[in-house]
Amino acid sequence: MSSPLLAVSGLTRRYRGGDKTIAAVDDVSFHIEPGETLALAGPSGSGKSTIARLLLRLIEPDAGHIEFEGGDFLSLNGTALRARRARLQMVFQDPLAAFNPRASVARVIDDPLRIHGIASRKERPRRIAALLERVGLSADLAARAIHEVSGGQRQRIAIARAIATNPSLIVLDEAVSALDVSVRRQILQLLLDLQREERIAYLFISHDLGVISAIAHRVVILDAGRVAESGDARAVIGAPQSAIGKALVAAAPKLNRTSTQGPADRQ
Amino acid sequence: MTALLSIRDLTVTYRRDGSEVAALKHVSLDVAAGERFAIIGESGSGKSTLALAIAGLLPQSTRIGGRIDWLGRDHAPLGGRDIGFVFQDPSASLDPVMAIGEQIAEVAHTHLGLTWSQSYAKAKSLLERVRLPEPDAALRAYPHQLSGGQKQRVAIAAAIAAGPKLLIADEATSALDTIVQAEIVALIRHLVAEDGMTLLFVSHDIALAAELAERIAVFRHGQLVELGATAQIIASPGDAYTRALLDAHLGLDAEPLLQQAGASG
Numbered sequence: 001m002s003s004p005l006l007a008v009s010g011l012t013r014r015y016r017g018g019d020k021t022i023a024a025v026d027d028v029s030f031h032i033e034p035g036e037t038l039a040l041a042g043p044s045g046s047g048k049s050t051i052a053r054l055l056l057r058l059i060e061p062d063a064g065h066i067e068f069e070g071g072d073f074l075s076l077n078g079t080a081l082r083a084r085r086a087r088l089q090m091v092f093q094d095p096l097a098a099f100n101p102r103a104s105v106a107r108v109i110d111d112p113l114r115i116h117g118i119a120s121r122k123e124r125p126r127r128i129a130a131l132l133e134r135v136g137l138s139a140d141l142a143a144r145a146i147h148e149v150s151g152g153q154r155q156r157i158a159i160a161r162a163i164a165t166n167p168s169l170i171v172l173d174e175a176v177s178a179l180d181v182s183v184r185r186q187i188l189q190l191l192l193d194l195q196r197e198e199r200i201a202y203l204f205i206s207h208d209l210g211v212i213s214a215i216a217h218r219v220v221i222l223d224a225g226r227v228a229e230s231g232d233a234r235a236v237i238g239a240p241q242s243a244i245g246k247a248l249v250a251a252a253p254k255l256n257r258t259s260t261q262g263p264a265d266r267q
Numbered sequence: 268m269t270a271l272l273s274i275r276d277l278t279v280t281y282r283r284d285g286s287e288v289a290a291l292k293h294v295s296l297d298v299a300a301g302e303r304f305a306i307i308g309e310s311g312s313g314k315s316t317l318a319l320a321i322a323g324l325l326p327q328s329t330r331i332g333g334r335i336d337w338l339g340r341d342h343a344p345l346g347g348r349d350i351g352f353v354f355q356d357p358s359a360s361l362d363p364v365m366a367i368g369e370q371i372a373e374v375a376h377t378h379l380g381l382t383w384s385q386s387y388a389k390a391k392s393l394l395e396r397v398r399l400p401e402p403d404a405a406l407r408a409y410p411h412q413l414s415g416g417q418k419q420r421v422a423i424a425a426a427i428a429a430g431p432k433l434l435i436a437d438e439a440t441s442a443l444d445t446i447v448q449a450e451i452v453a454l455i456r457h458l459v460a461e462d463g464m465t466l467l468f469v470s471h472d473i474a475l476a477a478e479l480a481e482r483i484a485v486f487r488h489g490q491l492v493e494l495g496a497t498a499q500i501i502a503s504p505g506d507a508y509t510r511a512l513l514d515a516h517l518g519l520d521a522e523p524l525l526q527q528a529g530a531s532g
Contacts, residue, residue, distance in 0.1 A: 037525070043444045043445070043446050043447070044414075044415065044443075044444040044447070045414075151310070180309035180310050180471065181309070181471070181473075181512060181515040181516060181517075182309065182511065182512070182515045184515070184517075185515050185517075185524075188524055189524065192524055192525060207444045207445050208445070208517075209445070209519055210516070210517035210518050210519055210521060211517050213517075213519055213521065213523065214517045214521050214522075214523050214524045214525065215523070215524050215525050216525070217525070234523065237519055238519075247446050248445055248446060249519065250449070251445040251446045251448065251449035252445055252518070252519055253472060253474035253475040253477075253478055253518075254474060254478070254518055254519065255473065255474040255477060255501060255513065255516050255518050256501070257501055257502055257513060258502065
């Protein structure tokens with residue numbers, strides 16, 4: 001067995017508010033194998049997004065280690081960090097908030113190619129067209145303004161930008177939560193196709209256990225910054241052991257299409 | 268059934284930058300008094316436009332054709348008094364610089380003719396009904412001091428303060444996490460039953476709507492695609508689009524999209 005792609009151990013991040021200290025992330029450990037999808041689930045405030053921010057080095061931890069591609073990720077700085085970051089990408093819930101709204105589609109995808117020196121100026125338009133086609137979009141879309149395209153197209157563009165640097169891991173923070181259900185399914189299928197073909201690993205952050213059981217290999221359930229339980233995604237969701245796991249499963253809307261489901265007097 | 272509301276051939280057209288966009292096209296339906304009625308659809312289906320049209324909240328520039336009739340009343344319904352409205356984002360519907368107690372009391376004062384001290388007493392009892400912890404302290408709190416779920420409880424308290432006949436919840440739980448969403452849905456169900464209100468529940472989530480509503484209306488591109496009892500819509504949908512929506516739902520028991528062989532060891 002190869003060494004994990006990402007190994008997080010003892011990760012802790014505290015926030016100080018007045019005279020109180022709150023651990024947003026408290027001694028969290030997990031690992032991700034190459035080509036694997038690990039889901040992070042939990043209610044609001046459980047620490048999911050703080051972990052994403054720590055992995056991207058947008059904030060620094062108070063304690064813990066992050067090993068990425070066999071090296072100490074937290075000790076990297078400057079040029080070395082920038083180079084390694086090309087291998088670790090992120091897709092957010094709302095790509096409109098993540099992009100410059102006045103930029104063209106081409107510009108949004110051109111940025112990582114230029115910044116990471118992946119393609120020469122002459123070569124980049126061809127790369128942009130290839131990336132758009134890779135995520136199921138027409139290359140003609142390149143000239144459009146980012147605010148002119150639909151939500152589903154925008155999320156495909158965010159994925160094109162993320163894969164532009166040939167990453168081994170993409171952090172998807174509620175990346176399909178704002179999409180219509182039919183579009184959501186297409187985006188999930190695109191992510192699975194990319195994973196199979198390029199062996200990209202995903203850290204899939206979501207509060208939606210239905211989506212997690214459909215696409216994740218394993219799940220880590222967080223509660224108040226700590227790991228409540230973890231394991232095979234469908235096994236954990238099928239028979240949760242922790243109180244928060246049980247609460248999340250109980251709260252998920254269920255569609256019983258075979259029997260005569262009605263508004264039973266569930267309280 | 269006694270109809271509360273009768274909609275006939277409703278067409279709503281927005282005017283924007285000199286062009287016209289039809290958000291609703293020839294919609295006809297009845298809402299019965301006391302029922303829980305869900306309106307579901309994806310982006311651009313017209314579901315929110317219908318909710319706003321019923322509440323009389325469409326912008327002035329909108330062109331409205333057809334009729335919305337309120338049965339058994341001699342006056343046009345008044346927003347806030349006869350219709351309570353809960354929006355998706357409570358931060359946007361609550362005044363950030365007004366204490367919560369005052370925001371709820373204002374509704375009671377305006378519509379029920381209560382004195383201010385009576386209105387504040389009413390606000391406190393409403394905060395108890397929406398199960399906000401420490402209602403006395405909450406009266407003096409400001410929206411930013413509350414969590415998203417607590418803010419939505421306050422918005423619900425304000426929406427029902429004047430004792431409306433109809434409560435409209437437009438994606439009222441969509442911005443909340445699953446556990447808080449389930450709590451808010453249970454609260455809405457409880458309040459609607461207790462006060463004998465009619466509920467119009469607008470959502471993109473057919474599974475959530477099915478858990479709450481007795482009837483479901485499915486909208487697409489501004490048109491009513493299908494309307495029926497919840498059990499019938501879910502178990503034997505008549506329309507291909509409704510079936511597609513049901514198929515797209517990823518429940519806990521859904522077939523995995525993932526082929527486990529793709530995983531590495």
